[in-house]
Amino acid sequence: MNAPLTLDMANSLTDTEPRTQPAHARQAVETFLSHGTRGPREFGGTVNPPVCRASTIVFENMQDMDERQHAIDHDEPGVMWYGRKGTPTTFALQESIAYLEGGYRTLLASSGLAACIAALSAFVKAGDHILMSDSVYGPTRHYAKVILARYGIATTFYDPQIGAGIERLIQPNTRVIYVESPGSQTFEVQDIPAIAECAHRHGARVVMDNTWASPLYFKPFEHGVDVSVQACTKYITGHSDALLGSVTTTKDAWQEIRNHVHVHGLNAGPDDVYLAQRGLRTLAVRLERHQRNALEVAGWLAAQPQVEQVLHPALPGAPGHELWKRDFKGASGLFGLVLKPCTPQALRNFVDSLELFHLGFSWGGFESMIMPQEAMPEREASSWPYAGPLVRLHIGLESPADLITDLKAGFAYL
Ligand SMILES: *Cc1c(COP(=O)(O)O)cnc(C)c1O
Numbered sequence: 001m002n003a004p005l006t007l008d009m010a011n012s013l014t015d016t017e018p019r020t021q022p023a024h025a026r027q028a029v030e031t032f033l034s035h036g037t038r039g040p041r042e043f044g045g046t047v048n049p050p051v052c053r054a055s056t057i058v059f060e061n062m063q064d065m066d067e068r069q070h071a072i073d074h075d076e077p078g079v080m081w082y083g084r085k086g087t088p089t090t091f092a093l094q095e096s097i098a099y100l101e102g103g104y105r106t107l108l109a110s111s112g113l114a115a116c117i118a119a120l121s122a123f124v125k126a127g128d129h130i131l132m133s134d135s136v137y138g139p140t141r142h143y144a145k146v147i148l149a150r151y152g153i154a155t156t157f158y159d160p161q162i163g164a165g166i167e168r169l170i171q172p173n174t175r176v177i178y179v180e181s182p183g184s185q186t187f188e189v190q191d192i193p194a195i196a197e198c199a200h201r202h203g204a205r206v207v208m209d210n211t212w213a214s215p216l217y218f219k220p221f222e223h224g225v226d227v228s229v230q231a232c233t234k235y236i237t238g239h240s241d242a243l244l245g246s247v248t249t250t251k252d253a254w255q256e257i258r259n260h261v262h263v264h265g266l267n268a269g270p271d272d273v274y275l276a277q278r279g280l281r282t283l284a285v286r287l288e289r290h291q292r293n294a295l296e297v298a299g300w301l302a303a304q305p306q307v308e309q310v311l312h313p314a315l316p317g318a319p320g321h322e323l324w325k326r327d328f329k330g331a332s333g334l335f336g337l338v339l340k341p342c343t344p345q346a347l348r349n350f351v352d353s354l355e356l357f358h359l360g361f362s363w364g365g366f367e368s369m370i371m372p373q374e375a376m377p378e379r380e381a382s383s384w385p386y387a388g389p390l391v392r393l394h395i396g397l398e399s400p401a402d403l404i405t406d407l408k409a410g411f412a413y414l
Pocket residue numbers: 111112113114116137180184209211212231232233234243244245362
């Protein structure tokens with residue numbers, strides 16, 4: 001009779017205490033990224049946990065099945081039970097992300113959006129109320145406004161810069177305050193500790209979309225967040241070739257999230273999980289370069305006559321800079337650019353003329369991207385102060401001098 005098949009990692013996976021991982025805790029994050037959640041002994045010496053494909057998991061016998069059932073009932077991580085509940089490929093990435101975000105445990109979903117929605121809806125039932133930042137990722141806004149409304153769950157949008165003022169919007173039935181900082185379209189930095197303090201005093205959970213900073217540059221659980229979501233599609237995967245989301249929780253919020261995710265059949269395909277784990281190994285190096293390149297391009301842009309405002313929280317004097325400096329450990333490569341008012345055709349000509357900035361939605365890969373907003377950002381609780389068009393830039397790993405040359409040539413069309 002074999003014990004339940006678990007992934008034997010440096011840190012014990014059967015430990016249900018918070019993921020403090022004393023061995024790793026003494027090491028720098030770069031060392032964890034290289035060495036964490038690898039189990040070469042388990043896989044014949046391979047450096048990376050391999051892609052493990054499974055629906056059915058076969059049990060040795062009835063007793064084996066009973067023992068695994070017991071482990072599942074006691075919420076032990078890393079138990080092979082059925083493919084949907086994960087395999088060693090999944091467990092390794094979950095363990096990495098939980099550690100990096102500083103949370104208790106992590107579950108994976110097939111996209112960032114699926115993760116956002118799972119985290120948001122796990123805590124609400126008919127008659128409940130959600131407070132959501134006005135700067136939230138568009139599809140999350142749509143889900144709250146259209147889908148949750150259909151189930152009798154009301155959402156009030158709030159000014160992302162509200163801070164402790166959120167208190168006056170909290171109702172007796174407010175269950176979730178949803179934050180995204182900075183907003184991935186408009187880049188307002190939120191006062192998460194102030195919002196979390198109010199939320200907890202009123203028994204509400206704080207759910208955060210932490211995609212912009214990645215787990216390396218913002219530590220959600222040190223700032224009072226209960227559940228942190230990553231669109232791993234972005235920086236964690238880092239190569240624009242997989243879709244994946246993660247939900248990481250405090251110990252206190254874990255059971256509700258776990259039950260919700262499992263009952264909805266959310267899981268992630270092993271190839272995408274593998275690609276995310278592979279991307280994660282180089283996250284620190286890539287982010288450092290994205291940060292440096294983006295600041296160089298943003299600094300150049302801020303001095304151009306065609307530019308009204310650069311929305312980059314790490315740029316001194318830019319909106320949200322002081323809060324960013326207080327709470328974040330770094331900045332990624334995504335920021336906004338408000339141009340001086342121009343004709344729609346001039347904007348289109350500018351975008352179409354660029355050779356190194358490709359037009360597309362996603363970001364967080366090694367390549368530079370541009371996405372103009374043809375309409376003003378959707379706003380319900382705050383006003384958008386700029387008249388000119390908003391353009392979102394993702395600065396990749398190219399030479400910033402080449403990127404600036406490309407933008408300079410494009411500006412001739414404005
Ligand atoms: C891209 C993105 C998502 C959604 O991720 P997908 O994997 O594309 O579904 C969620 N939140 C933010 C902030 C994003 O940028």
